[in-house]
Amino acid sequence: EAAVTQSPRSKVAVTGGKVTLSCHQTNNHDYMYWYRQDTGHGLRLIHYSYVADSTEKGDIPDGYKASRPSQENFSLILELASLSQTAVYFCASSTPDWVSSYEQYFGPGTRLTVL
Amino acid sequence: GDKVKQSPSALSLQEGTNSALRCNFSIAATTVQWFLQNPRGSLINLFYLVPGTKENGRLKSAFDSKESYSTLHIRDAQLEDSGTYFCAAEDGNAGAKLTFGGGTRLTVRP
Numbered sequence: 001e002a003a004v005t006q007s008p009r010s011k012v013a014v015t016g017g018k019v020t021l022s023c024h025q026t027n028n029h030d031y032m033y034w035y036r037q038d039t040g041h042g043l044r045l046i047h048y049s050y051v052a053d054s055t056e057k058g059d060i061p062d063g064y065k066a067s068r069p070s071q072e073n074f075s076l077i078l079e080l081a082s083l084s085q086t087a088v089y090f091c092a093s094s095t096p097d098w099v100s101s102y103e104q105y106f107g108p109g110t111r112l113t114v115l
Numbered sequence: 116g117d118k119v120k121q122s123p124s125a126l127s128l129q130e131g132t133n134s135a136l137r138c139n140f141s142i143a144a145t146t147v148q149w150f151l152q153n154p155r156g157s158l159i160n161l162f163y164l165v166p167g168t169k170e171n172g173r174l175k176s177a178f179d180s181k182e183s184y185s186t187l188h189i190r191d192a193q194l195e196d197s198g199t200y201f202c203a204a205e206d207g208n209a210g211a212k213l214t215f216g217g218g219t220r221l222t223v224r225p
Contacts, residue, residue, distance in 0.1 A: 031211055042119075042201055042215035050211075058212065088156065094211065102211040103148065103163040104203075109156050 003027060004107035006091050012113045019078040021110050023091030031094045032074040033104065034058070034066060036087040043090060049074055081114045088112070118142045119204050121216035128192045128223050136200055136219045140183040144204035147178045147185045148213065152199040161187070161200075192223045 003026045013019045023032065031050055035043040035058075045058030047066035055066040063085060065077040078085055088111050092104040120139045128134050138147070149161040162169050164178040164185065173193075178185040185202055199220045203213040 033212070035215075040218075042217045043203075043213075044215070045212055048212060059214075090158065096211070102146065102205060103160070104213060105160065106150075106158040109158075111156075 004091055004093050004105055006089075006107040006110050008110060009108065010111040010113075012115060013078075013081045015082060015114055017081050019081050019112065019114075021076040021078075021089055021091075021112070023074045023076075023107060024072055025074075025091075025093040025107075026072065027093065027095075027105075028071065029093035029095040029105075030071070031096075031102070032068065033092040033094075034064075034074065034076045035090045035092065036060070036085075037090060037109075038087050046076065046089075081112075083114050086112060086114045117217065118206075118214050119144075119202060119216040121200075121202060121219050123219060124217065125220045126222070128189075128221065130192060130194060130223055130225055132192055133188070133190050134192065134221075135189075136187040136202075136221075138185045138202035138204070138216050140185075140204050142204060142206040142214060143208050144178075144180060144183060144185075145207035146205040147176075148203045148205075149176055149185075149187050150201045150203065151196075152201060152218070154198060158201070189221075192221075194223050194225065197221055197223045 033048040049068040091107040094104040162176040166180040168177040
């Protein structure tokens, strides 16, 4: 089973500040994803990556950038944090294989509060 | 409208009873995942489904891609089953990405 870790686990940021959320996976998965979850709702895809040094826009990319410097690491960057970006952020990874293609495994989440 | 719609949105069960959760898809779902989000907020993988059924202990799930729905059956509900259940579908037209439903919040009462 994939091991996905996130740091920090919680963060308080000021409006207009820069925030970087980090994700690390140790199972050689090719694909990585960033989602956000607002209270009482499901997860929505922000950015994802199929390979190192390449990222793709998800369903709600505005206000976020992503960076995939290596297969193991995937970062989410908020250049100018806003109140509306207060949420819990989840990272996930997956890899296609013949048993369970693309099954995603999630990290524990990062609770971000923007004040 | 919602691409993945879950029902019911909330459910309260007596311990030891059975229930079914449902997801309807308005996308061309090719695979489905079911998760339990526990009270600490962690997402626990329950099932990964191609069209067909899977069973694991007291849980059983089915996915019908032609009729665009999936179900999760809980048998003999236990207190530790409480949490929020999410289904998520992979859209065959959109690559290896998941679209989540809004969740079913389940409370199991003693």
